Amino acid sequence: MRSVLCIWDVADAAEHVVLTVDGRIEAPNWHPDGASLLVNGEGRLFHVPLDRPALQVIDTGFATRCNNDHGFSPDGTRIVLSHHTERGAEVFMIPSGGGVPQPVTKAAPSWWHGWSPDGATLAYVAARGSRVVDVYTIPAGGGDEARLTHGEGHCDGPDYAADGSLIYYNCDRGGHPQIWVMGADGADQRQVFADDCVNWFPHPSPCGRYLVYLAYPPGTRGHPADLPVALVLCDPDGGNRRRIVEFTGGQGTINVPSWRRDGGAFAYMRYQP
16 A cells, blocks of 8 residues: 555646655645645654655654544644544644643544634534534633534534634435534534535635535445545535546545645545555
8 A cells, every 4th residue: 555645736726746655644734834744644643844745753642543633723833633542532732843642622532623713622523422423612722522413413524614603524414424514603504515425524725715525436334445536626605516636545535624724725645555
């Protein structure tokens, strides 16, 4: 298996390969300064500087079982990560240069996915008392969590709109995973569009003009790796949908927010067997 770290330039409608490595790395997240990406692999986190692309390991202390749910704070000073403990995945915070993880969530399992543009709130998914996965929010410094969905289906991949007023997510409450949106407080939940594909991980652009998401073939169960998938770019209301690139991928391709701050490009992973 080879992992190919890519950037899609919206204006050029073109893919640019940043780095190819043996083994599996996943889930690029763009630093707010635009100079580097954050990825995970084999339980660790890595910086990838764009001027000299290479995997630079980040000191995450005891958190050496990190999954692909991680990201930079809006000001670039912190990294949020999800680390597997004996209780399951839990959300922690470290300085962006590395350091001792500080707990954010009190219960497990919890998987981080989005950070509000003002830096105040985290959005994540969790299972509480059952294996039903719902969307939650919590103050970035820790505290009481708020449940936004209530078992209507498997919900995943929450990410904030550019102004912080909406949260996009995917949910299978209609039969198979589709893209949904709701207010940041959980109000007015509605499906953005409907098609036959299995759609995951919606990410609104910071400029407010676009939404990108991962489309699996019809009938796919869950969000597995190594399938023929596509990235779809559309308007925030689901209009003007177009499949911009197709490749082998899925799990690890675009799990977390990966737009450049200006909204002109986003990062993703594809894989070569």
